[in-house]
Amino acid sequence: MDKLRGMETFIAVVEHGSFTEAASHLEMSAVMVGKYIALIERRLATRLLERNTRRQSLTDAGRVYYEEAKRVLEQVSIAESSVERLRLAPAGTLRISAPTSFGACVMAPLIATFLQQWPDVRVELDLTNRLVDLVDEGFDLAIRIGDIHQTDLVAKYFCAYRMVICAAPAYLSRHGTPLTPADLAGHLCLSHTVWTARNEWKLPGVTQEVRWRRDAVLRCNDGYGLRMAAIAGAGLLLQPEVLLGEDLASGKLVRVLEAYTPNRARFICSGVRIFARCRS
Missing domain, CATH: 3.40.190.10 (Periplasmic binding protein-like II)
Known part of the structure; x- marks a missing residue:
């Protein structure tokens, strides 16, 4: 039989004063309560309860077992509560x-x-x-x-992780504003070593994907460095919109080719x- 269930049964017998009351509290039969108590006493080779027709009392061994069993069940309750808190609140x-x-x-x-x-x-x-x-x-x-x-x-x-193609007003005034991917042939490209591969931009067209291959005048693995180069007028930049929001709002950078801007899932x-x- 389950040792913890046996301890719980013994404690109920002590605190409720009889097998019958303990059985009612634990929702089991009085016979099953008696079996738990007998098993514990047999395992410990000593009597824990003195019983007669009128009353029951604890032996010295019973008092020790009662106190220690309560302590064990309290620790089990603490352990289970700790796990429950862990499940509910990340830490x-x-x-x-x-x-x-x-x-x-x-x-x-x-x-x-x-x-x-x-x-x-x-x-x-x-x-x-x-x-x-x-x-x-x-x-x-x-x-x-x-x-x-x-x-x-x-x-x-x-x-969705929206990308934008943009450039500084000074750059566009020198090189013109591209209106279609075909216009990119005469433009300078700033490429991120992660966003773009093999000097290639993949731009979704109206009916099919358009690929623009052009050697980048600047390749960098850091978006901040490319952003500063674009603001300084170095060329066209393809970069996530979230990284350029303030520059686009202030006019330091201007969007181009919005109909061909790629979106990436995050x-x-x-x-x-x-x-x-x-x-x-």
């Missing part, structure tokens, strides 16, 4: 990988709000444009942009671990 360290510019501009403010809501959580935000291995490198989740090809990851769609990829206090 511990959450390791996140995110693209450098997006992580700094978008994730950092969101994390600040998250930490106010969950004060027992600590966040490690790793900003890199490298595709990390969530399991081998110990990350709980990663922000990925574009299609997900790893079948061992659990991916959740976050939102995903949250979760590792195989469950985030909890186990990594505190």
